[in-house]
Every structure is written in C-alpha cells, then in structure tokens.
Amino acid sequence: MGKGHVRLADVAKAAGVSQGTASNVFSRPDVVREEVRERVLNVARELGYGGPDIKGRLLRAGRVNAIGVAAVEPLTYFFDDPWARSLMTAIGEVCDASGTGIAVVSAMNEERLAWNINSALVDGFILLCVEGGERLVELTRQRQLPFIALALGIEDETIPAIGIDNVAGGTAAARHLLELGHRDMAILSIGDVDGLVGLVAPERVDPEMEATPRDRMHGYWQALAEYGIPCEAVPIQGTLHDRPSTITAMETLFSSANPPTAILAMSDKVALFAMQWLAERGLKVPEDVSIVGFDGVPEAATSLPRLTTVAQPFAEIARRSVTAILENVLPEDHEALDLELVVRDSTAPPRPR
Amino acid sequence: MGKGHVRLADVAKAAGVSQGTASNVFSRPDVVREEVRERVLNVARELGYGGPDIKGRLLRAGRVNAIGVAAVEPLTYFFDDPWARSLMTAIGEVCDASGTGIAVVSAMNEERLAWNINSALVDGFILLCVEGGERLVELTRQRQLPFIALALGIEDETIPAIGIDNVAGGTAAARHLLELGHRDMAILSIGDVDGLVGLVAPERVDPEMEATPRDRMHGYWQALAEYGIPCEAVPIQGTLHDRPSTITAMETLFSSANPPTAILAMSDKVALFAMQWLAERGLKVPEDVSIVGFDGVPEAATSLPRLTTVAQPFAEIARRSVTAILENVLPEDHEALDLELVVRDSTAPPRPR
DNA sequence: TCAAGATTTTGAATCGATTCAATATGGCGG
DNA sequence: CCGCCATATTGAATCGATTCAAAATCTTGA
Numbered sequence: 001m002g003k004g005h006v007r008l009a010d011v012a013k014a015a016g017v018s019q020g021t022a023s024n025v026f027s028r029p030d031v032v033r034e035e036v037r038e039r040v041l042n043v044a045r046e047l048g049y050g051g052p053d054i055k056g057r058l059l060r061a062g063r064v065n066a067i068g069v070a071a072v073e074p075l076t077y078f079f080d081d082p083w084a085r086s087l088m089t090a091i092g093e094v095c096d097a098s099g100t101g102i103a104v105v106s107a108m109n110e111e112r113l114a115w116n117i118n119s120a121l122v123d124g125f126i127l128l129c130v131e132g133g134e135r136l137v138e139l140t141r142q143r144q145l146p147f148i149a150l151a152l153g154i155e156d157e158t159i160p161a162i163g164i165d166n167v168a169g170g171t172a173a174a175r176h177l178l179e180l181g182h183r184d185m186a187i188l189s190i191g192d193v194d195g196l197v198g199l200v201a202p203e204r205v206d207p208e209m210e211a212t213p214r215d216r217m218h219g220y221w222q223a224l225a226e227y228g229i230p231c232e233a234v235p236i237q238g239t240l241h242d243r244p245s246t247i248t249a250m251e252t253l254f255s256s257a258n259p260p261t262a263i264l265a266m267s268d269k270v271a272l273f274a275m276q277w278l279a280e281r282g283l284k285v286p287e288d289v290s291i292v293g294f295d296g297v298p299e300a301a302t303s304l305p306r307l308t309t310v311a312q313p314f315a316e317i318a319r320r321s322v323t324a325i326l327e328n329v330l331p332e333d334h335e336a337l338d339l340e341l342v343v344r345d346s347t348a349p350p351r352p353r
Numbered sequence: 354m355g356k357g358h359v360r361l362a363d364v365a366k367a368a369g370v371s372q373g374t375a376s377n378v379f380s381r382p383d384v385v386r387e388e389v390r391e392r393v394l395n396v397a398r399e400l401g402y403g404g405p406d407i408k409g410r411l412l413r414a415g416r417v418n419a420i421g422v423a424a425v426e427p428l429t430y431f432f433d434d435p436w437a438r439s440l441m442t443a444i445g446e447v448c449d450a451s452g453t454g455i456a457v458v459s460a461m462n463e464e465r466l467a468w469n470i471n472s473a474l475v476d477g478f479i480l481l482c483v484e485g486g487e488r489l490v491e492l493t494r495q496r497q498l499p500f501i502a503l504a505l506g507i508e509d510e511t512i513p514a515i516g517i518d519n520v521a522g523g524t525a526a527a528r529h530l531l532e533l534g535h536r537d538m539a540i541l542s543i544g545d546v547d548g549l550v551g552l553v554a555p556e557r558v559d560p561e562m563e564a565t566p567r568d569r570m571h572g573y574w575q576a577l578a579e580y581g582i583p584c585e586a587v588p589i590q591g592t593l594h595d596r597p598s599t600i601t602a603m604e605t606l607f608s609s610a611n612p613p614t615a616i617l618a619m620s621d622k623v624a625l626f627a628m629q630w631l632a633e634r635g636l637k638v639p640e641d642v643s644i645v646g647f648d649g650v651p652e653a654a655t656s657l658p659r660l661t662t663v664a665q666p667f668a669e670i671a672r673r674s675v676t677a678i679l680e681n682v683l684p685e686d687h688e689a690l691d692l693e694l695v696v697r698d699s700t701a702p703p704r705p706r
Numbered sequence: 707t708c709a710a711g712a713t714t715t716t717g718a719a720t721c722g723a724t725t726c727a728a729t730a731t732g733g734c735g736g
Numbered sequence: 737c738c739g740c741c742a743t744a745t746t747g748a749a750t751c752g753a754t755t756c757a758a759a760a761t762c763t764t765g766a
Contacts, residue, residue, distance in 0.1 A: 007722055018746045023724060033744060050495045054472050056723025059412050059751050065472060066456065075445030075455060078432070080651070085432045092428030092457075099465060101473060102428060103419065103456040104445075112452060119407050119418060120454060121474040144403050279657060298433070304632060304657070360752055371716045376754060386714065409753025412721050708766090715760070721753090730745070736738090 006049045008056075015043040026052050058121075066101035067091075067325050068122035070140065072113060072132035078104045082269050082297035084128060087150070089298075090318035091126065100326065114139050124325035126150060130212070131192045146328045148321045153211030160330035162320055162337065166212055169310040169339035170219020173264055173292040176308070176341055178227045181349045182262035182290060186253050187220060187236045188246065188274060189213050190266040196238040197245055198252065202231045216266050216294060235260075239270055246273040254281070261289060261350040268293035268300040268309055275303060275346065286348035296342060305345035313337050359402045361409075368396040379405050411474070419454035420444075420678050421475035423493065425466060425485035431457045435622050435650035437481060440503070442651075443671035444479065453679065467492050477678035479503060483565070484545045499681045501674045506564030513683035515673055515690065519565055522663040522692035523572020526617055526645045529661070529694055531580045534702045535615035535643060539606050540573060540589045541599065541627060542566050543619045549591040550598055551605065555584045569619050569647060588613075592623055599626040607634070614642060614703040621646035621653040621662055628656060628699065639701035649695060658698035666690050 012022035017040060024032045025040040032040075044051075058064060069091065071077055071084065078084050088102075095102055105120045107113035117125070117139050124146035127136050133154055140147045149161040177185060189200065191213050196204070205217050221231045235256075237249035253259060265271035271293030275285055283289055285305055293300055296311025316337060324330050365375035370393060377385045378393040385393075397404075411417060422444065424430055424437065431437050441455075448455055458473045460466035470478070470492050477499035480489050486505055490512055493500045502514040530538060542553065544566050549557070558570050574584045588609075590602035606612060618624035624646030628638055636642055638658055646653055649664025669690055677683050 008724095009722075019723085020725080020747070021745055024745090027724075031744075036744085048497075050497045051471060052724090053722055054474060055412050055415070056721075056751095058474070059408050059722075059753090060724045062408070062751075064474060066474070075449045076442045079438045079441040079445060085438070088432040089429045092432060096428045096460070099460075099468070101456060101458055101469060103454060105454055107449070107452075115452070116454060118404065121407060121411070121417060121419070142403050276655070276657070302629070304629070361754095362752075372753085373717070373755075374715055377715090380754075384714080389714085405754090406752055409721095409751075412723090412752075413754045415721075709764105710766105711762105711764080713760100713762070716756105716758085718756095718758105720755080723751090725750080726746105726748095728746080728748105730743100732741100732743075734740090734742105736740105 006047045008049075008052060011040065011044045011047055011049050014047060015040045023052070064101075064121050064123050065099065066103055066122045067095065067322065068103045068105045068117075068120045068125045069128065070105045070117060070125050070136060071128035071130070072108070072136050073106050073128075074108055075104060075106050077106060082299055083267065083295050086295070086297045086312075086314050087128070087318065090314035091322060093315070094318045094322040098322070098326065100322070110135060117143055124328070126321045126325065129153065131210075146325050146330055148324050148330060150317060150321065151212060152334075157333060160324070161334045162317055162331065163334050164312055164317075164339055165336040166215035166339075167219040167222065169294065170216040171223045172219075172339065172341040173294065173310050174220040174223035175226070176343065176347065177262045177264065177290060177292060178223060180262075180290065180347060183229065184258060184260045185234050185262045185264055186260040187217065187234055188249055188263060188265040188270050189217065189236055189238050190241040190270055191238065192240065194240075197240060198238060198249070200236040200238045202236065205236070213266050220264055241267065241270060243273045246270050247277050250274055250277045254283075262347070263289060263291040265291060265293050268295045268297045268307060271307055271309070272299060272303055275307070285346050287351065290347040290350070292347060296340075301344070308344045308347040309342055310339045311342045312339055359400045361402075361405060364393065364397045364400055364402050367400060368393045376405070417454075417474050417476050418452070419456055419475045420448065420675065421456045421458045421473045421478045422481065423458045423470060423473075423478050423489060424481035424483070425461070425489050426459050426481075427461055428457060428459050430459060435652055436620065436648050439648070439650045439665075439667050440481070440671065443667040444675060446668070447671045447675040451675070451679065453675070463488055470496055477681070479674045479678065482506065484563070499678050499683055501677050501683060503670060503674065504565060505687070510686060513677070514687045515670055515684065516687050517665055517670075517692055518689040519568035519692075520572040520575065522647065523569040524576045525572075525692065525694040526647065526663050527573040527576035528579070529696065529700065530615045530617065530643060530645060531576060533615075533643065533700060536582065537611060537613045538587050538615045538617055539613035540570070540587055541602055541616060541618040541623050542570065542589055542591050543594040543623055544591065545593065547593075550593060551591060551602070553589040553591045555589065558589070566619050573617050594620060594623060596626045599623050600630050603627055603630045607636075615700070616642060616644040618644060618646050621648045621650045621660060624660055624662070625652060625656055628660070638699050640704065643700040643703070645700060649693075654697070661697045661700040662695055663692045664695045665692060
C-alpha cells in the first residue's frame, strides 16, 4: 500500500504502550484499562490504523475461517452450472450460519489448479469431483488440509467422501414412469466422454461410462427389469451435458419410427434442454411426452411445466461436508445419501393409442 | 495439524543446509546446486513436508492473488440471484484468465459483515452495492485495500466506482415500446424500501427511491415525454424485487379497467416473474402484452418467449473492476458504461383495438 | 599459484500480529 | 505503614516463510 503503512507496533509506540497492550486493545479490549484503551484507539485513529491486519493474525492463529470449494472447471462453473449452483447455495447457507467464508478455487489445466489449490487460504476443501476427480483429490491431499469429495466416481475408500444413492434414484425415476403406464422410453445419459455421444449400446455402459451416469443407468434398468423390459428395448442417447448434444439426441430420438412416450434424463439440465426442444417442436409435456429429470435443481421447480425429478439432498450434503471440514472429523467410509422423487407436472400417463 | 507439523526450518536442519537455501529449493530452484536440491527434496519427502506453507509466504509477500466480492446479502445471493450470478460469471472469466482466485464475502448483519470484510484474505474488493451501499463502502474503506463499487447509488465522487447509464438505458427501453406503437404502459419498479410497494405516485420517486430504480425511472419518463405522455399516465407498481410482490403488482395492474399493453420492468428477474404470471393467466407475450426487462441476465435469453431487455456490459464491468483491483489503479471519477437494448421476442406492436 | 569474477550458501532481519510468563501498579485489610 | 492479592502492562518469543548482504566456494585466465 502507501509508503507509510502503519502497523500495530507503530500505534503502540506512538501511544507509549507495549505492543502486547496494543494488541489487547483490539483483540481483548476488556483486559485493558479503559483510559489506556481510549488513548490507544485515538492514536490508532490519528495514524489511520484500521485494526489488526489479518495476515499477521492468521500466521499466529493458523485458522482462516473459510473453506475452499474446488472443481476441475473454469471459475464460471460455480455461477452458471445448475448443479454446482444448487450445491453452492446450500453450502452458502451453512457457512452463513457459522460465519465461515467461501473461496472458490478452480482451473482448467492441472498446473494452474495445483497452484490454486496450494495457494488458497482456507481451512479445508470441498471437492466437486464430477470430472477429473482423481487428479483433484491427489492435488488436494498434498496440501495436507481436511477435504471431502462430493460426487466422487472413485471407489477408493480411503478418500473421505459423501455420495448419493444414484442407483436407487434411477430406479425411483423409472418406476414412476412405469407406474404411469409408459412402456416406450428413452434415456438421455450424461458424461464427458466424447465417445459416448449419440446412440450408446448397453454393453458399453459398464466399461466406458463414468460412475455417476453408470449408476443411474443401472437404477433405470433395475426398474425396467421389474416390469420385464430388457435394457436393449430402451435406447440410450449419450449427451455431453450441454445443449447442442442434447438437441442432437432429441432429434435422433424423435425422428425414429416410434418415438418414446417418456424420457429418463440423467440431469435436470439436460431435461430442461429437452423440454425446450419439445416445446419448440410443438410437442406438449406431459401430454405428448413425459420427462423425469435428475438432481433437483431449483430451475426444475420453476420451469413450465414444472419438472418431475429425483432430488439430491443438497442441504444435507452441504451441512455434512461443511461441518466435516470445520471440525476436521471426516467420514470414515463413503456415505450414500438418499434421493427423493419429486413428482411435478412433467409426467402423466401416456396418450391412449 | 498433527503434532509434529514439519516446517521449512525442520527440513533445512535435517538436510544440513541453511533455511535460506531450503527456501530457494522450493521458490527458486534454479539458484541452488542440483546435488543440494535433490538432497533437500529427498529429506522433505521423507519428513512429509508438502512444500512452503502459504501462510508464511503470504506474510512476507503480502499478496494473496485473490479478490473478494462483497455484498450486504446472504452468501447464497451470489449463487442464486440472476444479476449477481451474471456479474460473478463475468468476473470469474477475467480471474480465470489471470489466475486470480475469488472469495465471496457477505453477511446480513453489519457486525458479521465487518468481521468478514476484515478477515477476508484478498488483495482487494469488488463491492456489489445494490443495497446498504454506504455501510459496505465504509467498512471496506477501513480495511485499506483497493476496492471498487458496482451499482453504487451514492453520489460521493471520492468512492472508486464503475456504473452504468441507467437513464439512457431506461430511455432506450421505453422508446422501443413507444416506437412499436404502445401507449398504455405500466412500470414495474424494484427496490428494498418497504414503503414503495404497490402503486407509487410519481412525486415519491425522487425523494424516496434508491438511485438505480430512480435513474431508470427518469429514463422511462424521458422517452415518454418525447411522445407527449405525462408520467402520471403510466402507473408505477413497486416491487421488492421478488416473486410475491411482483405477482401482487401484476394482479393489481391487470384487474384494472384498462390494463396496459406493455410493461417496463426494471429488472429481468421481475420481468421473468411477470411473464410467468402472464403465462399462467393465459395472456400471451408479446401478442397480448409486451414486456421489456433490464440487466440482460442469461435467463432472459432462454426464457419462452425470449425476453427483450436492456443489457449491462457485464464482461466490460468485470474486466475493468478486476484489473483496477489487481493493478491498484482505481478510476478517479464515476464512469458510466453504456447499456445495450437487446430486442428479442417479448415485444411486438399492440393488438389493434 | 594467485587474483578476479562467478556461483552457492549462509545467517539474520523481516513481514504483522498474538501469547504468556514476568513484572508493575493499585487497592485493601490489618 | 506493610504485605498481600488482583489487575494491568511489559517484553520477548513465536508463527513459517522470504530476502538479501555478506561469506564461502568454485572457475577461470594470466
């Protein structure tokens, strides 16, 4: 800053007290005599001293009172991806309650990310492991701070993580459509693997697909099996979790001889893109096509029609992760929290043929 | 963390070199002889030393490489308010490019906020001054770090700020509707003042309204005046910038004898709530009612129909603020950037009577 | 072989606070 | 007036690194 940056020592000297006393004036005012306190505060004001610098305090105290949330994504991810935002909102609520700050740390390339993780001033990390989870975990581990992984697709049980029961969630979604009477369905899968775009054969799911979509898929299949429908009977359209690939998928699906009466989307984001496409094509949801999303992001509650979805317990996930970090008691095993089917207006029985 | 936290000094001693050399091994490896470097690194590995602790480095260097974005709102504001998110996304983009981190700092009550501002480990602040701007600025000023205020409603020219030309923006919005032929309009204003809810008389605007909505209002009025329409002829419905008050406003507006054919909304958020209400009531946009928003948030581009709006230059605002903070060259005067009318599908000529 | 110059390494100061044992001051009872 | 106890204040150590002038070591050329 300016040339003459005032520090506590300057104030102490100018006020004619020891540095210890000056420190107490600010951090434990009750312990110093009122008269002295006044004097020190006055001097501080005159000198333009704005209170103890956090950097000094930090070094001594070692605690920052902030947690970092990290992802292998650009920074904008935290503010425009619906899932990330839902989580951040929930985390924000918990942090607000406990007076904890949030630093978002991210980067696209590994080198930058390593640097960012190492230089983030936080007491611990919450890792959003949607993609590139291993690298992220490894980088964070080196930092030797408490961390917890969310949406982890890794089996390694030594990594503290909180997960969700994607299989059960998928089953609930598919079962809901089956109970309504749908038999012709299609699946909109998500992922970052370029090879899994367009029609995906079921036998490629296990070896090639990432953990989250794979589990959701198995959930769908499980419900379908209950109704005697083999997985080959339900086309899987792979998307890259963005609008273009979703639109392509929808076009393929609905240009076929017998288009589906219901769609199982692996995320609300993709489901909402699909709904937009349907609306533009003049297909009515849920009269012509039913659709079930996944995640339970807020947009799903305000869309038109409101989207039926399988909701993640964001608040619970946030609560557990933040307290785990702040109290440094990390879960021993991978917990899998329950998802909840939220039935709204995007699902109805199929039109009678 | 654990009892035996290894620090640089430990590594140095164990490797039999001075602390200075050990430091160089990590921060300027080229300056130390390869043989020594190897030895130190090996010892570090053995001891489980994870590289220089950022806290120590920070104290010396004084630079954190992160900027704080602060608002007098709960933390969740940054992740769910459309305007805040647009800005954060833009800021994120700039920070990504320069390898800078972002810490979000916020709080509802003043005491907490003061603490958060004082303890945020950042090189400077961007202040989102939508409400409670004065307190926020004052608090930040004490911190003696560079800061820049956005959306500032304060005249004080000594506060570094980047603003937008709300008057011109309002004029552009109203002029657009007038050119389409609308003569019966209504204004949806925004604000945090409880008294300005429901029908607001024009003479209350200047004394009671916050700066941003006041300027936008004057912009509207200016265009109306060009067409010879007095401001009394255009009802102003005050909202609290949330859904309930917007719905109440719309209900009042459309239960009147001659409802408006066009709506001037002071934010996209309110405009989108209004559009939803219209859709639920079976009123078609733009056939039955035209509507112009304000801000240019991304949701406005994907709504159905896509919303005509006056867009803020978020990228430019972000670029200027971030570089101002990082390079500590703060604007001398209040700059007012231009807004851009983005015509989309929510505006059309009124139905012929 | 030696001086000059180049390269490494050292050691101590520094960043800005907090902490705590030791000391000073004040009040009070005897 | 003294001793004791409680309260206030001091001074130095500490947190964990970086920095830089000075010292040590190594090259090089004469």
